[in-house]
Amino acid sequence: MxxxxxxxxxxxxxxxxxxxxxxxxxxxxxxxxxxxxSFADAQNRPTLANVRFLAEPYVVSAFGNSIALSAVSAVIGAVLGAVLAWVVATGHPDGTLRRIATAVCGVLAQFGGVTLAFAFIATVGTQGLLTLLLQDLGLDLAGPWLYRLPGLVLVYSYFQIPLMVLVFLPALDGVRPQWREAVETLGGSTWQYLRHVAVPLLTPAFLGALLLLFANAFAAYATAAALISQGGVIVPLQIRTALTSEVLLGRENVGKALALGMVLVVAVAMYLYARVQARGARWLR
Amino acid sequence: MTAPPHLGPAATSLATAPERTGAGLHARRLRRRKMVRGVLLAAFAAFFGIPLLALVEFSTRERGAGGGRTLEAWKAIPQYPGLPEAIVASLQLAALTSVGALFLLVPTMVWVRLRLPRLSRLVEFLCLLPLTIPAIVLVVGWAPLYLWINYFTPRTYQSTPLVLTFAYVVLVLPYAYRTLDSGLSAIDVRTLSEAARSLGASWATVLLRVIAPNLGPAILNAALLSVALVLGEFTVASLLNYVNVQVAMNAIGQAEARVAVAVAAGALMSVFLLLFLLSFVGRGPRRVRSTR
Amino acid sequence: MTTSTTPASAGTRAGAEVRLESLRRSYGAVPALDGLDLVLHPGELVALLGPSGCGKTTALRLVAGLEDADSGRVVVGGRDVTRLPASRRDMGMVFQAYSLFPHMTSLENVAFGLRLRGQAARERHRRAGEVLELVGLSAQADRYPHQMSGGQQQRVALARALAIQPTVLLLDEPLSALDAKVRAQLRDEIRRVQLEVGITTLFVTHDQEEALAVADRVGVMNSGRLEQVGSPTDVYHRPATPFVAEFVGLSNKLPATVADGSAEVLGVRLPLVDPRAEPGAALAVVRPESVGLTPAEGDGPLVGTVVATSFLGAVSRVRVDLGPVGTVLAQLPTAEAGRFAPGARARIGLRPEPVVVVRPHE
Incomplete structure (x- = not known):
């Protein structure tokens, strides 16, 4: 047997x-x-040349741009997403708003790429709907900003905010109404409730979501590629150049070194995310 | 014992003040909150709605500064060189990818639950791994692999985008895994299969006739999610130099913006439709359970 | 005040009188509270008892200020607090469950109300430590809620409510999430602490045993109204309305004939709780402990077959099938109950204690 x-x-x-x-x-x-x-040359012999390439000023600046873009879009997405999540969470738990909002956020969080780029070009591009409407009011929206980092921040918000709603809503649902009522009966104001209870309790979940949003923006490629057709402002676009342009002698594996750099940044963000998340989960069950 | 320190004279005077008319504190607070929520909701709806609206608006503009409406761009889609082929390729890829992912995942996940529970953490880790590795990084790793695939592909099939299926199955792995996992958790795989085995069913019968029907909604869910993901995929295809609908759309964007935007709007609508369908599929079994 | 913060000295203070005056509250068209009048005497523990949805929790929340009354007043110590927000009513409240702040230790939870009042850390921690001692949890001061049992969490919640030295203590089903043994223990603990502090307390519960065990007076509520307020003995033995008779305690409903200020039940004449009851056919509500059993042979209107016995510790309950009359539940000492195994024949005896009668159609 x-x-x-x-x-x-x-x-x-x-x-x-x-x-x-x-x-x-x-x-x-x-x-x-x-x-x-990343540590090999074209003949598969070990070398540090690729990694050393990461220290070149324009690569360093691409990493800097990527990190800045991801951080800013994560903060904006997290703050606005938390607000939207609050609007949804304070509605009826089985209500239409909640059902529709979670379904729509599920779609929009995955939404990106060329379509998203086109949608914003059609909205605030030179011939965009909003641009033309505001032109009649004497406001000029058009300009190259949409195709640079500020544009990316705006466009990324479109999928970052919904992602935040999906990630943060369970945490908000974990906040029990008794806590607020307990603070009230103990003599506390709304402000004191926020400061001493709600904010400290939600901080781990918020930080976790922030890191997740950071990684999400850092990894995004398609939207940026569709908006910015040339150059390498951010790391993913540098990788595009490395993969599609003529390969220079001795730089065959530079794309891999860039990719490795991205993996490391994302890994750090995800590691911190897991650490923070475990802490908050204990409180908001 | 006198009044506690925080209840000073102010509080006392408030208490003895003549009753104010109007609804109470909580009603007022609720009204204020309702208003704030309404304003915020409208702002978010505008932010998310206007770009989608603009997409449709842009695609139906008349050429020139007339400001009229036309479906010209939409009608141009089937005739645009290369575009129908790209659309067909994306649809085929979507079908192949969902079938491939299901064939890879369903038997493995059932098997692991039944016979290899020790492996469940590993399978979960591997399935969720693509979430943490950016697609663009995977592309860098796939590039040499696809050189080999190309090398071994017969000449007539060279440059067919359908080989992207291999990569796409990896990309949809986390999403398919999660839906299937929650579906499997809802049914007792072990009891079901032991019952069927004791009645003399083969493993194939168990999988196809017993597990799969019970897993129906989850499988459909996973398939729809995969389709939605593949229809919107751009990164891998464009960097590995294959043409799918997103790549074609992007290329057209330079020359014929309105047609490209029309394709984008069309693709988006179909994905929306799919995912809304999905949100109903997802609720089906739950409703059944709650009435039990 | 700052010097007299030991539990012992807290016990010397007299509680405040709390008056609920025709409180009304409805949710949409549904009245949850339909004109409630109740006076809690200083230092008294009053339990509001009733089935779920009877309005008892609404009453408590109106007193706490967590909801607005549509009309009526809440007066504490002569002061009208109806228009005051909860944060300025100076009431300590213990919720059903999970109300402790999960990111604070027991001590921090208990000290929280004092922190809101701007008390210095050392002073408030000293005071919180004393209150924790009062509820017997000094050893758990540094534990987080998720490290404690449900019963311990509720003790901390009680300590937190008492730490601010409130004028009134409000308990909203504080034991309902606990298991039976802990529940009985904590129930007595709450009563001990309440007596020690001498605070006026409103205790809401759906558990009649709980209400009868701890309260000075019990108010029985039904669909937004108070049916009866009285001492536990009163409510149990002299229910004012049929609802109270049925809701409080187990009871048998036996056919009766009312005449001449007494009721005839199964051939036995019993005094009436309310002698003004209308003459005629009725149902008498008879407590199991008013029913006696003797072994019997043969037949008769008072003889039946034992169908079930349940052992409850010192006492047992025996259910006897009387045929057309239905079954009757008797409660007797376990030593006696041994003679009445299922299947045995037994004769019913009714003790001449006052009974309540109900109209048959009710």
């Missing part, structure tokens, strides 16, 4: 082979290629 079960469990590993094989080939192999070849 025991021996047959043992054989069974040894054989049952076979059931997981297709999945593990596929994941190894199309997920783990490419990821390790990025890591390994």
């Amino acid at each position: 025991t021996s047959s079960r043992a054989t069974g469990s040894r054989l049952s590993w076979i059931g997981a082979v297709p999945f593990l094989g596929y994941v190894a080939l199309f997920l783990l192999l490419p990821t390790s290629l990025v890591v390994v070849q």
